Amino acid sequence: MFEQIINAAINGILLGGVLALLAFGLNLIFGVVKIIHMAYGQFVMLGFYLIYVLTVQLHVPLIISSLIAICAMAVLGILTQLLVIEPLLDAPRLNQLLALAGLIIVFENLAMVIWGADYRGIPLYLPILHIGNFYIRFSCLIAFLGALMTLGLLYLFLHKTYIGLAIRATAQDVEIAKVMGVNSRLIYFVTLAAGGALTGIVAAFFTPIYTVHPHFGSSFTIMAFIIVVLGGMGNLLGGFISAFIIGIVTSVSAVLTTAEVADIIALLIFILVMLVRPQGILGVRGT
Amino acid sequence: MLRVEKINVSYGEFQVLHEVSIEVKSGETAIVVGPNGAGKTTLLRVISGLLKPTSGAIYFDGHRIDDKEPHEIVELGIALVPEGGRLFPYLTVYDNLKIGSFAKRARGGFRRTLEEIFELFPILKERRNQLAGSLSGGERQMLAIARSLMSQPKLIMLDEPSLGLAPRVVSRVFEFIGKIRSQGYSILMVEQNARKALELADHAYLLESGKLEFHGGREDFLRNPYIKKAYLGI
Numbered sequence: 342m343f344e345q346i347i348n349a350a351i352n353g354i355l356l357g358g359v360l361a362l363l364a365f366g367l368n369l370i371f372g373v374v375k376i377i378h379m380a381y382g383q384f385v386m387l388g389f390y391l392i393y394v395l396t397v398q399l400h401v402p403l404i405i406s407s408l409i410a411i412c413a414m415a416v417l418g419i420l421t422q423l424l425v426i427e428p429l430l431d432a433p434r435l436n437q438l439l440a441l442a443g444l445i446i447v448f449e450n451l452a453m454v455i456w457g458a459d460y461r462g463i464p465l466y467l468p469i470l471h472i473g474n475f476y477i478r479f480s481c482l483i484a485f486l487g488a489l490m491t492l493g494l495l496y497l498f499l500h501k502t503y504i505g506l507a508i509r510a511t512a513q514d515v516e517i518a519k520v521m522g523v524n525s526r527l528i529y530f531v532t533l534a535a536g537g538a539l540t541g542i543v544a545a546f547f548t549p550i551y552t553v554h555p556h557f558g559s560s561f562t563i564m565a566f567i568i569v570v571l572g573g574m575g576n577l578l579g580g581f582i583s584a585f586i587i588g589i590v591t592s593v594s595a596v597l598t599t600a601e602v603a604d605i606i607a608l609l610i611f612i613l614v615m616l617v618r619p620q621g622i623l624g625v626r627g628t
Numbered sequence: 629m630l631r632v633e634k635i636n637v638s639y640g641e642f643q644v645l646h647e648v649s650i651e652v653k654s655g656e657t658a659i660v661v662g663p664n665g666a667g668k669t670t671l672l673r674v675i676s677g678l679l680k681p682t683s684g685a686i687y688f689d690g691h692r693i694d695d696k697e698p699h700e701i702v703e704l705g706i707a708l709v710p711e712g713g714r715l716f717p718y719l720t721v722y723d724n725l726k727i728g729s730f731a732k733r734a735r736g737g738f739r740r741t742l743e744e745i746f747e748l749f750p751i752l753k754e755r756r757n758q759l760a761g762s763l764s765g766g767e768r769q770m771l772a773i774a775r776s777l778m779s780q781p782k783l784i785m786l787d788e789p790s791l792g793l794a795p796r797v798v799s800r801v802f803e804f805i806g807k808i809r810s811q812g813y814s815i816l817m818v819e820q821n822a823r824k825a826l827e828l829a830d831h832a833y834l835l836e837s838g839k840l841e842f843h844g845g846r847e848d849f850l851r852n853p854y855i856k857k858a859y860l861g862i
Contacts, residue, residue: 506726506730509719514714517714520678520698520708522702522703522730522734
């Protein structure tokens with residue numbers, strides 16, 4: 342039993358890395374554009390289908406189709422900004438939320454029309470590593486390491502480039518960023534493109550682990566949202582920490598109970614933290 | 629250099645500025661004096677492009693700028709030191725200065741300008757890795773001024789640089805503004821502390837309830853009996 346729990350915790354940490362990536366994107370968009378991207382998980386779902394079509398039906402190598410999916414999701418992010426978010430930037434919050442929630446329905450039904458309700462996966466058999474009594478799925482390890490690397494690159498992008506600095510400044514005070522010479526409209530597009538590319542990367546890491554179906558994204562939207570709020574909205578470090586908390590809690594409680602109960606436990610912890618610390622674990626800070 | 633011609637500005641139904649015209653000549657310092665709510669800050673916001681006038685025109689260096697975006701106006705060489713400094717509190721002092729040089733015209737000279745700034749404000753060099761939010765009031769105001777200089781502007785607009793600072797600190801801030809002025813920058817300053825501000829002014833404007841009530845050279849301004857009584861307390 343004890344070994345099982347440790348094993349689950351390890352899997353939770355590995356999963357947490359990918360969730361951290363997803364939460365990072367959601368957080369970045371919220372921090373900069375001040376909008377909650379309700380259809381963020383659905384981006385992952387579309388990215389997954391795209392990789393599926395390219396790899397399984399068109400026989401494109403997995404690496405290439407992943408790269409194509411990453412670019413395609415960045416473009417989808419830009420289109421979302423152009424067609425949905427930008428026209429509503431000054432609209433009431435509720436209208437923004439509803440418009441983006443509407444995208445969920447658009448994306449999921451689009452997937453349903455094109456690919457139907459079947460579960461589709463990419464046949465890819467990666468080894469399982471045995472270390473003593475523990476086992477680690479190689480696919481999860483790749484996803485974890487890849488996610489950490491992506492986060493590292495994002496950190497460098499935000500802290501070492503002019504455009505990254507402009508993104509951080511815009512998140513803190515868009516008006517003053519403008520009088521510093523920052524074109525905020527451009528920064529919003531860059532942010533949505535980066536957020537979109539992240540969903541493509543997440544989809545690529547998920548392909549050897551999961552199978553995709555039209556509602557595949559919804560649980561990840563909720564998961565990412567919980568992580569972001571738990572860590573403190575707009576706080577990238579808080580999101581990083583809470584991604585691992587949620588990852589470990591769901592995997593360990595899935596072993597102790599069932600997967601359904603595990604979700605309940607994760608949500609209960611979320612509600613409890615919100616009652617005690619509504620601002621999240623690390624409160625609201627800049628990036 | 630800067631010419632504001634008969635601008636009208638409204639927030640929704642409420643008109644804030646009525647037919648306001650001012651001019652700042654190259655190398656000169658102009659001061660706009662007036663009570664709270666007279667529209668002083670609004671005037672600077674309009675010139676920066678954050679707010680569009682309903683009518684009138686603004687020219688800078690031969691370009692018409694009242695229909696331009698804020699980032700385009702920065703590129704032409706106007707920098708704003710906003711009220712209270714408005715630093716990026718979670719960026720370091722260094723990053724605040726770096727974002728000040730975001731304009732394409734200033735980026736290439738970032739290193740050189742930074743050296744000059746550190747010479748002018750040694751305290752900022754000491755605190756370069758600290759978060760801007762952890763600075764004292766006077767240091768923040770200086771960083772805000774330094775940040776505006778990083779864009780290598782031709783005209784610097786200062787919005788109430790003495791607001792909320794202790795009297796001793798106010799003197800130091802004005803000393804710095806005097807230093808900047810002597811380096812040949814054009815300055816447009818909005819200030820309630822009329823007496824201090826007028827010491828630096830070549831030209832001064834009195835703005836009350838969104839209307840220009842008086843303008844003239846420093847001497848004319850100081851001699852005006854109404855201004856003496858209402859703003860200088862003499």
